[in-house]
Amino acid sequence: MTVPSFAAAAEGAATPVTFAPVPEALLRRLPKVDLHMHLSGTLRPATLAALAERYELPLPRPVGRLYQYRDFYDFIDVLRLGAQAVRTAADFERMAYEAIEDAAGSGARHLEMSFNPQYAMPMGVPYRVQLEGLVAGVEAARRDFDCSALLIAAIDRGLPLDSAEQALDDVLAQRHELVVGIGLDGPERAGPPAKLAPLFQRAGRAGLKRTAHVCEDNQTLAEAPPSNVHDCLTLMGCDRLDHGYNLLASDDGVRRAREHGVYFCTCGITSVTRNRERRLHSLQAMVQAGLPVTLNTDDPAMFHTSLTHTYVTVLDACGWGWAQARAFSLAGVEACWLDDAAKRELRARFERDIGLLEQEAAATRDRHPGA
Numbered sequence: 001m002t003v004p005s006f007a008a009a010a011e012g013a014a015t016p017v018t019f020a021p022v023p024e025a026l027l028r029r030l031p032k033v034d035l036h037m038h039l040s041g042t043l044r045p046a047t048l049a050a051l052a053e054r055y056e057l058p059l060p061r062p063v064g065r066l067y068q069y070r071d072f073y074d075f076i077d078v079l080r081l082g083a084q085a086v087r088t089a090a091d092f093e094r095m096a097y098e099a100i101e102d103a104a105g106s107g108a109r110h111l112e113m114s115f116n117p118q119y120a121m122p123m124g125v126p127y128r129v130q131l132e133g134l135v136a137g138v139e140a141a142r143r144d145f146d147c148s149a150l151l152i153a154a155i156d157r158g159l160p161l162d163s164a165e166q167a168l169d170d171v172l173a174q175r176h177e178l179v180v181g182i183g184l185d186g187p188e189r190a191g192p193p194a195k196l197a198p199l200f201q202r203a204g205r206a207g208l209k210r211t212a213h214v215c216e217d218n219q220t221l222a223e224a225p226p227s228n229v230h231d232c233l234t235l236m237g238c239d240r241l242d243h244g245y246n247l248l249a250s251d252d253g254v255r256r257a258r259e260h261g262v263y264f265c266t267c268g269i270t271s272v273t274r275n276r277e278r279r280l281h282s283l284q285a286m287v288q289a290g291l292p293v294t295l296n297t298d299d300p301a302m303f304h305t306s307l308t309h310t311y312v313t314v315l316d317a318c319g320w321g322w323a324q325a326r327a328f329s330l331a332g333v334e335a336c337w338l339d340d341a342a343k344r345e346l347r348a349r350f351e352r353d354i355g356l357l358e359q360e361a362a363a364t365r366d367r368h369p370g371a
């Protein structure tokens with residue numbers, strides 16, 4: 001993918017950044033967190049094709065072009081196909097395990113992965129089966145790849161509210177320490193924050209963390225207005241937010257979000273090719289506006305990206321260097337939903353590992369001045 005360079009615009013940034021390009025190999029080794037990734041979107045094409053064949057689900061096109069979308073809604077259909085193709089505990093385990101394996105290969109050390117309990121309901125797959133498989137995958141991958149993961153039970157706002165209530169009932173009836181929160185995804189125009197507020201308030205009272213997709217740039221300003229950010233915080237009680245780009249249309253909204261300090265879990269790559277340049281401009285503007293921003297992959301396999309590729313793409317396009325890469329890495333730790341002790345430990349580990357990388361880079365520069 002070719003991306004434009006916004007380096008000239010970045011020179012006016014208030015954010016402390018350096019402009020030397022960071023080698024991809026170094027970014028791969030930078031310890032990273034991914035807080036906004038959908039498990040269905042992590043399915044490798046070969047895995048999805050194998051599962052779809054087993055369950056006799058037709059692919060919309062050959063596997064080689066499976067992840068090439070006509071538009072956002074075509075992408076949502078493929079995402080839902082992915083969800084329908086995962087049915088047994090072993091399927092869920094494979095999906096979680098492979099997601100963590102792929103992310104760890106990109107330098108991830110902690111993940112918070114969304115799954116949609118509603119997607120499995122039409123196939124009669126009980127929540128218990130989903131949970132059993134996901135937990136097994138997370139635990140096996142933690143042993144194999146030294147990468148921790150938590151789970152977020154996401155509600156699709158495009159599906160009927162009674163299935164959302166059922167999903168939350170299941171999460172609460174079968175509490176598990178790895179399922180720390182609920183999320184909200186799907187087309188934003190299908191469910192404004194007020195519609196989901198009672199459900200989210202119930203989740204909050206039960207001690208679950210809350211996040212929601214909001215102000216995504218595949219929606220118009222009428223479908224996903226900047227005021228939705230305020231509503232997610234005040235009506236739904238969200239602890240952090242996913243995306244947030246349309247907020248930039250409101251200076252007052254940006255100011256209020258900055259004062260609130262809520263983290264936006266942004267994604268550098270989008271399913272809609274024509275939106276990619278705009279997405280990168282938005283990300284740059286959000287950082288320059290002083291909003292707390294983390295960098296994530298959304299649907300890495302289905303968007304042909306990885307954490308490293310996302311970091312490379314965003315840093316190159318925005319003219320940012322190591323300082324911003326480091327800032328994204330540590331922001332991911334601050335925004336994560338690990339408990340206080342685990343977060344302290346992760347932060348210390350990141351600071352130590354980043355320090356070692358910086359020492360190594362400095363030593364290389366000393367040995368090869370001008371390199």
Ligand SMILES: [Zn+2]
Binds near residue numbers: 036038185213242298
């Ligand atoms: Zn998302």
